Amino acid sequence: MVVLRAKCIVAGDSTVGKSALVQTFHSDGSHFPKSYTMTEGVEVCVKSVVIPDTSDTVELVIFDSAGKEIFYDHVKKNWDHPSVVCLVFDLSSEPSFHSCSKWLERIRNQKPEIVLPGVLIGNKLDLEQRRTVTPKFPMEFASSHGLEYFECSAxxxxxxxxxxxxxxxxxxxxxxxxxxxITSMAM
Structure with missing residues (x-):
């Protein structure tokens, strides 16, 4: 049995639902924050994910990052050595989608020599009637940046x-x- 630890950077504009996604995932759906408190830096939580068809586990150390520019210098200090990237935008906010390229560039600048696995998440799927971002554009963005695209509702x-x-x-x-x-090099 192998236990691996991956640093997961969650980034995106303020109010897109990053903390709600992280808290809902971390609590296995038992906790959705009913009152909104702005993240003022980075909140960290750990969640273990068992890899299917193995006895191995990946511990995701999730860095839920503030989306306000005023906190960026503090946030950036916590982004060293990322393993995976999670970009989040609000499906009812085109500006939050357009900001994803800025957030991705900032994260990838932490490890420019490595292509990090990543996802692009369109959150607030429950607000379908207010949706302004159709799936076409985020799918194209994700594809062109080596990301996988998901739509969610925390x-x-x-x-x-x-x-x-x-x-x-x-x-x-x-x-x-x-x-x-490494094994093949040792032979």
């Missing part, structure tokens, strides 16, 4: 686990590839 606990499970599995695949490379 409030309705809809598809919240899928992006995090995907990240854990991608991190595990990277580990397996590196382990195989």
């Amino acid at each position: 409030k309705e606990q809809q598809n919240v686990e899928a992006p995090f499970y995907y990240l854990a599995q991608e991190f595990y695949k990277m580990y397996q590839t590196k382990a195989e490379t």
Whole structure:
């Protein structure tokens, strides 16, 4: 049995639901924050994900980052050595979607020599009547940046686990590839 630890950076504009997603995932859907408190830096939580068809586990150390520019210098200090990336935008806010390129660039600048596995999440799927971002554009953005695209509703606990499970599995695949490379070099 192998236990791996992956640093997961969650980023996006303020009020897109990053904390709600993280808290809903972390609590297995038993906790959705009913009152909104702005994240003023980085909040960290850990959640273990068992990799299917193995006895191995990836511990996602999730860094839920503030989305306000005023906190960016503080947030950036906590972004060293990321393993995986999770970008979040609000499906009812085009500006939050357009900001994703800025957040992705900032995270990838932490490890420019490595392509980090990542996801793009359109949150607030429960606000379908106010939706302004159609799936086409985030899917194109995700594809062009090597990300996987998901749509979720933290409030309705809809598809919240899928992006995090995907990240854990991608991190595990990277580990397996590196382990195989080292083993083959030792022979």
